[in-house]
Amino acid sequence: MLDAIRWDTDLIRRYDQSGPRYTSYPTAVQFNQRVGSFDLLHALRDSRKAQRPLSIYVHVPFCANICYYCACNKVITKDRGRALPYLERLEREIELVACHLDPAQKVEQLHFGGGTPTFLSHDELRRLMAHLRSHFNLLDDDSGDYGIEIDPREADWSTMGLLRELGFNRVSLGVQDLDPSVQRAINRLQSLEETRAIVEAARTLQYRSVNIDLIYGLPRQTPERFARTVEEIIALQPDRLSVFNYAHLPERFMPQRRINAADLPSPADKLEMLQGSIEQLTRAGYRYIGMDHFALPDDELAMAQEDGSLQRNFQGYTTHGHCDLIGLGVSAISQVGDLYSQNSSNLADYQSSLDNDLLATSRGLLCNQDDRLRRAVIQQLICQFQLQFAEIERAFGIEFRSYFSDLWPQLQRMASDGLIELTPQGIDIRPAGRLLARSVCMLFDHYLTEQNNQRFSRVI
Numbered sequence: 001m002l003d004a005i006r007w008d009t010d011l012i013r014r015y016d017q018s019g020p021r022y023t024s025y026p027t028a029v030q031f032n033q034r035v036g037s038f039d040l041l042h043a044l045r046d047s048r049k050a051q052r053p054l055s056i057y058v059h060v061p062f063c064a065n066i067c068y069y070c071a072c073n074k075v076i077t078k079d080r081g082r083a084l085p086y087l088e089r090l091e092r093e094i095e096l097v098a099c100h101l102d103p104a105q106k107v108e109q110l111h112f113g114g115g116t117p118t119f120l121s122h123d124e125l126r127r128l129m130a131h132l133r134s135h136f137n138l139l140d141d142d143s144g145d146y147g148i149e150i151d152p153r154e155a156d157w158s159t160m161g162l163l164r165e166l167g168f169n170r171v172s173l174g175v176q177d178l179d180p181s182v183q184r185a186i187n188r189l190q191s192l193e194e195t196r197a198i199v200e201a202a203r204t205l206q207y208r209s210v211n212i213d214l215i216y217g218l219p220r221q222t223p224e225r226f227a228r229t230v231e232e233i234i235a236l237q238p239d240r241l242s243v244f245n246y247a248h249l250p251e252r253f254m255p256q257r258r259i260n261a262a263d264l265p266s267p268a269d270k271l272e273m274l275q276g277s278i279e280q281l282t283r284a285g286y287r288y289i290g291m292d293h294f295a296l297p298d299d300e301l302a303m304a305q306e307d308g309s310l311q312r313n314f315q316g317y318t319t320h321g322h323c324d325l326i327g328l329g330v331s332a333i334s335q336v337g338d339l340y341s342q343n344s345s346n347l348a349d350y351q352s353s354l355d356n357d358l359l360a361t362s363r364g365l366l367c368n369q370d371d372r373l374r375r376a377v378i379q380q381l382i383c384q385f386q387l388q389f390a391e392i393e394r395a396f397g398i399e400f401r402s403y404f405s406d407l408w409p410q411l412q413r414m415a416s417d418g419l420i421e422l423t424p425q426g427i428d429i430r431p432a433g434r435l436l437a438r439s440v441c442m443l444f445d446h447y448l449t450e451q452n453n454q455r456f457s458r459v460i
């Protein structure tokens with residue numbers, strides 16, 4: 001049984017630094033343009049030969065309204081007519097990818113993200129799922145993890161009924177904050193009743209899991225107001241909760257320029273919000289999974305963490321890390337064997353590639369042996385909070401301490417600061433260090449330099 005996390009303000013202040021979220025290693029910042037669609041086709045054929053199961057991600061970029069905090073790849077439009085031409089390109093992409101895979105490869109995981117996936121009409125959603133089913137081996141016995149991101153302002157009971165009928169059994173709801181003054185400051189007006197209606201629909205329709213996203217550090221938030229939001233969300237009993245840190249980077253993300261910096265909470269208030277929400281969630285029985293994620297103890301993520309099978313990929317924490325990940329849609333990322341490949345993030349470029357019957361791969365990375373080794377180390381630390389050197393040594397034929405000898409002084413410093421326990425057998429991230437797990441991972445990140453450090457949000 002994993003210990004709970006322990007709050008240590010001094011340690012947090014000392015080790016809080018900008019860093020990647022490690023949904024992949026190497027991170028997407030390292031992707032280069034030497035990788036193209038030819039590499040993806042090769043990797044797909046290897047996947048077919050190895051008969052690996054699949055995880056499919058479909059990106060729908062459209063949103064009807066802009067949230068000012070947004071850092072996603074999206075297109076803001078009220079013109080619902082833009083969905084159909086995009087759907088036609090998605091269908092073409094599905095055909096081009098699927099013909100290199102074996103129809104027997106099971107799709108264990110499916111995720112629709114965005115943007116707002118329900119920007120598509122009911123007919124368009126039906127059509128997209130039918131196309132996926134006719135080209136991939138989607139499971140029809142409800143045993144797969146088929147999830148979709150829902151904006152409660154853009155969905156109702158009939159949407160939830162349709163999605164369940166189409167095979168979805170998990171939903172992730174964007175909420176962020178329930179306070180009206182915070183909602184006005186981020187341009188996202190969404191009542192508790194709208195969110196509650198979707199949660200109730202999910203329960204009634206027997207969705208297996210409900211996730212809710214919250215963000216702390218938004219304009220006009222205070223520790224008291226955020227605590228009320230957390231309390232009201234706990235009352236809805238989501239199976240999983242994500243509590244993200246808002247990183248204000250207006251020079252990188254245009255919509256954030258509409259946030260008044262004077263309305264942002266102070267670092268001390270943010271710390272209080274994080275500490276308060278962790279206490280509230282722990283009291284309510286949620287377990288800290290890692291990297292902003294909490295889950296009830298009977299949730300699959302919590303159980304996978306217990307039995308050591310939890311992994312992390314572009315969809316966050318997952319129990320399907322053994323699958324090849326097929327990303328469909330503008331900006332979507334695939335991870336097939338040792339290859340990462342990303343579609344163009346420009347909608348016009350993505351669409352025109354597919355009009356020419358070409359995959360829209362624009363960049364990526366082929367992992368080398370050192371990448372694989374470091375990826376295994378980072379996965380262990382970020383998912384299990386511990387690492388056994390012998391396992392890495394066996395898997396990669398190295399002597400851990402000599403391979404990473406240059407890191408030893410820093411690991412020893414972390415150990416004497418109480419962040420980790422360092423023994424001849426391995427590393428244990430202590431309860432006081434778990435909120436800072438990525439600071440430990442960053443030591444093993446070969447590519448991290450001061451320059452690209454600036455691109456990432458802080459740990460806290």
Ligand code: SF4
Nearest residue numbers: 063066067070072115
């Ligand atoms: S936060 Fe989500 S719903 Fe809001 S604009 Fe960004 S992608 Fe769309």
